Amino acid sequence: MTPSTITPQVRVLDAGELRASHTLFGHSLHAGPVDDERWSRTTALYEPGRTLGVDGDGGVLAGTAMSFGSRLTVPGGGSVPMAAVTRVGVRADHTRRGLLRALMTAQLRDTAERGEVAATLRATEARIYGRFGYGVASRGRDLTVQPGATFRPDAPTTGGRVRMVTVDEATTLLPALAAGLRSRSARPGAIERTPGWWELSLHRPAADAARGLAVHTGPDGDDGFATWTVTHQGPGFAANELRVGDLHAASPAAEADLWRFLTGVDLVSTVSAPLRPLDDPLDLLLTDPRACSTSSLSDETWLRLVDVPAALAARSWGDAAPVRIGVRDALLPANDGVHVAGDKGATDPAGPAELECDVSGLAMAYLGDRRPSELVASGWWTAHDPAAVARADTLFATTVSPWSGTFF
Numbered sequence: 461m462t463p464s465t466i467t468p469q470v471r472v473l474d475a476g477e478l479r480a481s482h483t484l485f486g487h488s489l490h491a492g493p494v495d496d497e498r499w500s501r502t503t504a505l506y507e508p509g510r511t512l513g514v515d516g517d518g519g520v521l522a523g524t525a526m527s528f529g530s531r532l533t534v535p536g537g538g539s540v541p542m543a544a545v546t547r548v549g550v551r552a553d554h555t556r557r558g559l560l561r562a563l564m565t566a567q568l569r570d571t572a573e574r575g576e577v578a579a580t581l582r583a584t585e586a587r588i589y590g591r592f593g594y595g596v597a598s599r600g601r602d603l604t605v606q607p608g609a610t611f612r613p614d615a616p617t618t619g620g621r622v623r624m625v626t627v628d629e630a631t632t633l634l635p636a637l638a639a640g641l642r643s644r645s646a647r648p649g650a651i652e653r654t655p656g657w658w659e660l661s662l663h664r665p666a667a668d669a670a671r672g673l674a675v676h677t678g679p680d681g682d683d684g685f686a687t688w689t690v691t692h693q694g695p696g697f698a699a700n701e702l703r704v705g706d707l708h709a710a711s712p713a714a715e716a717d718l719w720r721f722l723t724g725v726d727l728v729s730t731v732s733a734p735l736r737p738l739d740d741p742l743d744l745l746l747t748d749p750r751a752c753s754t755s756s757l758s759d760e761t762w763l764r765l766v767d768v769p770a771a772l773a774a775r776s777w778g779d780a781a782p783v784r785i786g787v788r789d790a791l792l793p794a795n796d797g798v799h800v801a802g803d804k805g806a807t808d809p810a811g812p813a814e815l816e817c818d819v820s821g822l823a824m825a826y827l828g829d830r831r832p833s834e835l836v837a838s839g840w841w842t843a844h845d846p847a848a849v850a851r852a853d854t855l856f857a858t859t860v861s862p863w864s865g866t867f868f
């Protein structure tokens with residue numbers, strides 16, 4: 461039997477194998493192993509029983525994938541339990557033999573058994589995960605803004621102040637502040653940040669030392685925060701880039717105050733902010749809107765709806781009559797069939813599908829990123845009843861762009 465004809469056996473890795481799994485993942489991204497200090501910060505991300513592995517030739521660990529438990533905010537402000545999928549890698553000498561397929565299949569079943577309604581991930585490459593039912597459900601734009609850009613006189617401000625904080629202070633302050641902002645903003649796509657995520661995120665290796673952490677205080681107390689790194693390109697200070705990591709605030713005015721602060725830091729030639737929400741208002745705040753440009757637009761959240769009925773029941777809907785959607789799901793057959801989007805009581809759920817799509821296509825509309833009419837026009841969805849398309853557009857629409865704002 462050649463290696464490609466053997467069905468890979470997926471197993472749950474035990475605690476003693478997690479570091480080897482992490483090293484395998486790092487190698488798959490062409491990174492070296494982490495040192496003891498970094499590993500001690502990383503372990504909290506690995507929850508017991510959630511790291512999968514596949515052994516390859518000679519019993520060597522050859523492929524791995526893990527997830528940690530989180531929650532996903534859905535349109536309307538509710539949230540569902542979610543698996544945050546990460547640390548996916550296959551040894552270069554074992555690729556294209558079906559190891560990832562075996563890992564993804566086992567992980568989806570495990571996620572369903574845990575009662576998690578969705579799984580999300582960030583993809584290194586866009587051609588990998590669609591076949592497993594994941595679809596792009598939020599996108600971000602990479603912003604560049606000129607340092608010293610002036611703000612319009614009537615751009616909002618709280619009149620508050622920004623103070624820089626240490627890592628220790630941030631460890632105390634930011635998790636609770638971020639959780640409060642997440643529930644207050646109710647932006648679809650936001651996810652719960654776990655203690656393990658914070659541990660890893662706040663304690664960066666020494667190479668990232670030129671990092672800043674700041675909290676904004678408005679009239680009612682702390683109401684926003686920002687994190688950034690400054691990279692030195694070339695000699696002197698002429699080409700320093702300030703790269704924004706986090707920028708979250710309770711109000712447009714607090715957000716504008718944080719932007720004023722970040723664009724006012726000295727000895728910086730470029731301020732960049734990758735993967736900001738599509739509706740980020742920065743250009744609207746500036747005297748010269750061209751001082752802010754979008755260098756690229758890319759996928760952020762890859763969403764897998766694991767329990768379609770529960771996901772549809774959890775989100776709110778726009779004001780239109782419900783539609784019946786036929787969903788195809790090759791990996792989780794419990795999702796296969798006709799589902800109602802909208803108020804269930806207002807339609808005959810046993811009727812024929814008016815629209816049809818793969819579960820990955822449903823994910824693309826679920827958080828409000830893509831309109832069903834776009835998805836029909838581009839062949840992702842099929843319209844059996846053309847009159848249902850406009851209703852679906854109204855039902856799925858959200859008032860703000862979906863965005864997670866959390867990399868994992």
Ligand SMILES: CC(C)(COP(=O)(O)OP(=O)(O)OC[C@H]1O[C@@H](n2cnc3c(N)ncnc32)[C@H](O)[C@@H]1OP(=O)(O)O)[C@@H](O)C(=O)NCCC(=O)NCCS
Pocket residue numbers: 488489523547548549550551554555556557558559560561562582583584585587588591
């Ligand atoms: C991406 C990766 C995990 C795929 O692992 P793998 O074991 O080779 O994948 P499989 O053999 O199970 O392939 C499953 C399917 O995905 C396709 N596929 C896998 N990797 C792909 C890629 N990078 N680009 C396009 N298609 C890919 C395969 O062709 C196969 O297609 P099929 O369903 O039509 O047969 C592996 O190449 C890897 O470790 N890459 C570097 C690290 C990385 O990018 N990890 C992902 C982090 S989000």
